[in-house]
Amino acid sequence: MKRFFILLLTALALFSAGCGKQNSDKELITFWAIGAEGEKVSGLIPQFEKENPGIKVKVQQIPWTAAHEKLITAYASETLPDIFQLGNTWIPEFQALNSLEPLDKYLMRDSVAPESFFPGIWDSNVIDSVLYALPWYVDTRLLFYRKDIFEKAGFNRPPESWDELYTYAETIKKKNLSKYPLFLPTNEWNPYIIFGIQNGSTILKNNNSYGDFNGPRFREAMRYVSKYFYNGLSPIDMTAVTNAYQAFEEGYFMMWITGPWNIQEMRTRLSPAMQDKWMTAPLPGRHGEYPGVSLAGGSSLVLGKTSSKKESAWKFIKYLTRADVQVEFFRLVTSLPSVMKAWESPELRDNKYLAAFYMQLQHTTPTPKIPEWEQIVFAKIQQSVELLAAKKLTVDETVTKINNEANSILEKRRWMLSQKVN
Amino acid sequence: MSFTDFDIYALGNLSYLRFVGLRNYLRLLEDPLFWTSVKNTFYFVLAGGPLSVAVSLSAALLLNTKLIKFKGLFRVTYFLPVVTTLVAVAVIWRFIYHPRFGIINYVLGLIGLTPIDWLGDPAFSMPALILMAVWKNFGYNMIIFIAGLQNIPEDLYEAADIEGASAWQQFWSITIPQLAPTTLFISVITMIGYFQLFAEPYVMTQGGPLSSTLSVVLYMYQEGFRWWNIGYSTSIAFMLFLLILIGTVIQFRLQKDTE
Amino acid sequence: MKNVKKIILYTVVVLLAVITFLPFLWMISASFMHPGESSAYPPRLFPSDFTLMHYKDLFTRLNLTTYLLNSLVISLGVTFFSLFLNSMAGYAFAKYRFAGKKKIFSLLLSSMIIPGQVTMLPVFLLLKSLGLINTYWAIIIPGMASIFGIFLIRQFAMGIPDSLIEAAKIDGAGDTEVYLRIILPLCRPILLTLGIFTFMGTWNDFLWPLIVMTDSSKYTMPVALANLMGEHVQDTELMMAGSVLTILPVVLVFLALQKYYIKGIMMGSVKG
Numbered sequence: 011m012k013r014f015f016i017l018l019l020t021a022l023a024l025f026s027a028g029c030g031k032q033n034s035d036k037e038l039i040t041f042w043a044i045g046a047e048g049e050k051v052s053g054l055i056p057q058f059e060k061e062n063p064g065i066k067v068k069v070q071q072i073p074w075t076a077a078h079e080k081l082i083t084a085y086a087s088e089t090l091p092d093i094f095q096l097g098n099t100w101i102p103e104f105q106a107l108n109s110l111e112p113l114d115k116y117l118m119r120d121s122v123a124p125e126s127f128f129p130g131i132w133d134s135n136v137i138d139s140v141l142y143a144l145p146w147y148v149d150t151r152l153l154f155y156r157k158d159i160f161e162k163a164g165f166n167r168p169p170e171s172w173d174e175l176y177t178y179a180e181t182i183k184k185k186n187l188s189k190y191p192l193f194l195p196t197n198e199w200n201p202y203i204i205f206g207i208q209n210g211s212t213i214l215k216n217n218n219s220y221g222d223f224n225g226p227r228f229r230e231a232m233r234y235v236s237k238y239f240y241n242g243l244s245p246i247d248m249t250a251v252t253n254a255y256q257a258f259e260e261g262y263f264m265m266w267i268t269g270p271w272n273i274q275e276m277r278t279r280l281s282p283a284m285q286d287k288w289m290t291a292p293l294p295g296r297h298g299e300y301p302g303v304s305l306a307g308g309s310s311l312v313l314g315k316t317s318s319k320k321e322s323a324w325k326f327i328k329y330l331t332r333a334d335v336q337v338e339f340f341r342l343v344t345s346l347p348s349v350m351k352a353w354e355s356p357e358l359r360d361n362k363y364l365a366a367f368y369m370q371l372q373h374t375t376p377t378p379k380i381p382e383w384e385q386i387v388f389a390k391i392q393q394s395v396e397l398l399a400a401k402k403l404t405v406d407e408t409v410t411k412i413n414n415e416a417n418s419i420l421e422k423r424r425w426m427l428s429q430k431v432n
Numbered sequence: 433m434s435f436t437d438f439d440i441y442a443l444g445n446l447s448y449l450r451f452v453g454l455r456n457y458l459r460l461l462e463d464p465l466f467w468t469s470v471k472n473t474f475y476f477v478l479a480g481g482p483l484s485v486a487v488s489l490s491a492a493l494l495l496n497t498k499l500i501k502f503k504g505l506f507r508v509t510y511f512l513p514v515v516t517t518l519v520a521v522a523v524i525w526r527f528i529y530h531p532r533f534g535i536i537n538y539v540l541g542l543i544g545l546t547p548i549d550w551l552g553d554p555a556f557s558m559p560a561l562i563l564m565a566v567w568k569n570f571g572y573n574m575i576i577f578i579a580g581l582q583n584i585p586e587d588l589y590e591a592a593d594i595e596g597a598s599a600w601q602q603f604w605s606i607t608i609p610q611l612a613p614t615t616l617f618i619s620v621i622t623m624i625g626y627f628q629l630f631a632e633p634y635v636m637t638q639g640g641p642l643s644s645t646l647s648v649v650l651y652m653y654q655e656g657f658r659w660w661n662i663g664y665s666t667s668i669a670f671m672l673f674l675l676i677l678i679g680t681v682i683q684f685r686l687q688k689d690t691e
Numbered sequence: 692m693k694n695v696k697k698i699i700l701y702t703v704v705v706l707l708a709v710i711t712f713l714p715f716l717w718m719i720s721a722s723f724m725h726p727g728e729s730s731a732y733p734p735r736l737f738p739s740d741f742t743l744m745h746y747k748d749l750f751t752r753l754n755l756t757t758y759l760l761n762s763l764v765i766s767l768g769v770t771f772f773s774l775f776l777n778s779m780a781g782y783a784f785a786k787y788r789f790a791g792k793k794k795i796f797s798l799l800l801s802s803m804i805i806p807g808q809v810t811m812l813p814v815f816l817l818l819k820s821l822g823l824i825n826t827y828w829a830i831i832i833p834g835m836a837s838i839f840g841i842f843l844i845r846q847f848a849m850g851i852p853d854s855l856i857e858a859a860k861i862d863g864a865g866d867t868e869v870y871l872r873i874i875l876p877l878c879r880p881i882l883l884t885l886g887i888f889t890f891m892g893t894w895n896d897f898l899w900p901l902i903v904m905t906d907s908s909k910y911t912m913p914v915a916l917a918n919l920m921g922e923h924v925q926d927t928e929l930m931m932a933g934s935v936l937t938i939l940p941v942v943l944v945f946l947a948l949q950k951y952y953i954k955g956i957m958m959g960s961v962k963g
Contacts, residue, residue: 070906070907073917076917083657083824087824510708515941517912519916520916524934630898666812
């Protein structure tokens, strides 16, 4: 055993030494990618290196749970790589740190068309009219539902408006087809922000320096949400839903506003008999529009400002956002392509669950583009909604609480804005 | 540093650093998440601490009886979890707690109980962490207890035997009082260690579900290294220090009172 | 009566041993299973077909050699420097007379109850300004001096008779020579104890390496394992193999030197 390891060690040492020599004349660019995508992206690299013989790409994969810490620490110690992946909502933060290279000039030079990307997603990469990132893969939230239960209740299409959504839920509950028809997880912020935005709330106001959660628009949206909790149409206790997939299968709930990763999860976790009984649909709208707007999520690729190999790095970013490469990437990890042309490939076109996503992705809007955004929504909104669902807070108290907390987080931003004016 | 608002902006440009006096501390007192973390930490300390001390004492007593052979072997076995890497331990225990394939739920199933989602259910997540922590740490305190037990003069027991005291009586009137200094020492170091609960929830649950395993140190870490609110994070650290200090003083007082 | 008692006692002792050891046994056995085999109901205790594939995978595909070497270099580095520094400081506190010695020492001792996390951020910023983040030194330097170590050595060195030192000085030995020729050899047992403590502590440390090592090629074993855990949730058997390799070195060191280790715990407690 021991001898085996020693042999292995020596072999590895020799191997890596050999590699080092061989590539000394190539330009090495480092790329930090996150999560499963980070692991699978290495499958796309041989092709790139074949097309660009002078460049070698080193991928470092970081887990989602530690990604944000890792990136900021790397910034603090000035060890950011040439290219890295950022969640869309992190772009403002790294822009504030002045660590992102503006991409407009590369875009112009190489005539990459912004129109080839989904518009809402593209917008989330632009801050103060400057482009700082290129969308890599996208995600957005929409409605997953049980087709069979809809049919039993006599509905032959998914709900298209707020009123319809509510009527559907009420009818299904009355007919005893599901205990809590609509699942609104109280440990997520996304559904509540979506309802707010659909209702016309800007979420933040005054140059994003104050919360607008206590404004009439958001308040009304939360009142609408609270009806689901208070009339027994949504589970109020997250602990009751320990296994969401099982609950979905049992009909404990049968509508769920969630994201594309659950397509794969549903496929593996639901029983085979359930597979043709669920479907996806775009979100219902507020004011007669359909689909209603959802959030522009996903991940983008950025170029480190301190990188000394920007040209090669840009080539790699461009490669990863090429339609054929995006299709290949979808094959590897089923992450949704950010380039619309990629959706024309058979793999995506023939996937019945993806049609709704394609539709929804035309109707997305970014969340407010400030570094504090995740802090505001993460713990704060979840906690307040939990209290709202448990009837420990009224709608008015909830929006006031969220707003106060948001304003306290934004205090520094207000101060900085005032400094800039003076 | 806890009197400044050192944050992501200040990290980018030091001119954005402000002196804020006690504002971090005032905000902390109103922060429900901080109180949740304090509550969870106390839960861990108050439930896990005594349990850990009790298990170590029992193990030490067991290994100190004259009837047992192979003491060295057992001692090493009990001690093994102490020296192992916590991250690796977490890997193992995550699977032991697995709702479907875990050994614990299998045993529960054998005696006819319904399976528990140990790490997914807020009511059970903390007990699960406590169980794991006790398993990992009891060997350390056990060694100290054994040292303490060996320091008790043999003739005390001999005298008690002559007076006809039962084993139980001997335990309460000789072992416990004689061990008091050792117990105090162990309680204090266990408490200090348990107050700093971090790695267990970090690798097992990330503080979830529903913040049920968010400890003070984990919260401090999240504020400091996830959001980069260093000023705020430092004030949390300082509060933790105060908590530990108070806890230590209380333990010393209690000890004095019983003497 | 005595036999019954004996049987009960043995049952309890063995049961406790089984409970303590079961997780390890299961980890080792699962690491030799084929993928997916450990996820079975009822749980399987032994592999049906012994395989080394996960170990091979770890070394070839997942760069485990790098992490093992990192851990080894860092742990040995910290152990070496900390023994060197702590023994000097401990010796000084034990045998030298200087102004405020008692005060400084009790100040040091009382700072032991400050949780390490309080100093983490300042130390991080300090190392950053020195440009040492993402180097081995970022772990070695903060680990070099420990109050516990100084304390341990001081307690031991106080037991060295002054006459020995004086005799050596009369023979014309300087301070350095006294330290190297007399104190260090005499302190050998306590240095071993402290060395094991430091080695294991550094090897097992997770949070600090996680923060200061930004480049994955500098990860230590625990950090790499946590990373693996984040991404390969499904590959239980692979994770188990990783755990075995993470634990193995410390367990071996412990088994080889357990006498010194246990003595160290007892010393720390009795004098504490």
